[in-house]
Amino acid sequence: MALEIERKFRVTGDAWRAAAEHVEELIQGYLNLEGGAITRVRIAGDRAWLNLKGATLDIVRHEFEYPIPLTDAREMLAHLCVGPPVEKRRHHVRHAGRLWEVDEFSGANAGLVVAEIELEHPDAPIELPPWVGREVSHEPRFLNISLVHHPYRDWTVVERQ
Numbered sequence: 001m002a003l004e005i006e007r008k009f010r011v012t013g014d015a016w017r018a019a020a021e022h023v024e025e026l027i028q029g030y031l032n033l034e035g036g037a038i039t040r041v042r043i044a045g046d047r048a049w050l051n052l053k054g055a056t057l058d059i060v061r062h063e064f065e066y067p068i069p070l071t072d073a074r075e076m077l078a079h080l081c082v083g084p085p086v087e088k089r090r091h092h093v094r095h096a097g098r099l100w101e102v103d104e105f106s107g108a109n110a111g112l113v114v115a116e117i118e119l120e121h122p123d124a125p126i127e128l129p130p131w132v133g134r135e136v137s138h139e140p141r142f143l144n145i146s147l148v149h150h151p152y153r154d155w156t157v158v159e160r161q
Helices: 015-019 070-079 144-149
Strands: 003-011 020-030 037-044 047-054 060-067 086-095 098-105 113-118 132-135
Touching (some): 015 020, 037 070, 037 144, 047 070
Antiparallel strands (some): 003 113, 020 037, 037 047, 047 060
């Protein structure tokens, strides 16, 4: 069984940028937005994947990912996805022996920056970097799929806090 155990946090400031080891451009679209599982297509450089993820708001979710041909992924993004794609730059940043993924969104979600960390079990201890703010793991608006329906540019001042 494939499980993803992931916590998500708001990012405060730019101090993380100096520690970024690797950056990749991601574009992803959703083939469905409802039901018990979400199906996503993602392109990163010259690689592409089809991803199925449990549609729950929990730090532990079922997740299955399969490589697919890049040309297929481009066709899916162009013709099969619901709503606009989500675009972001993913920065890989190490802190206290763990790899953090800092997602800097662009397009309709420009200005939103979140950090994610994958864990080996839900109660795994982590040392939060100084550039990490409050946890948003259980807030639906921070799910990438939510950003399709309600992009960051449309958030009110209260929602952005």
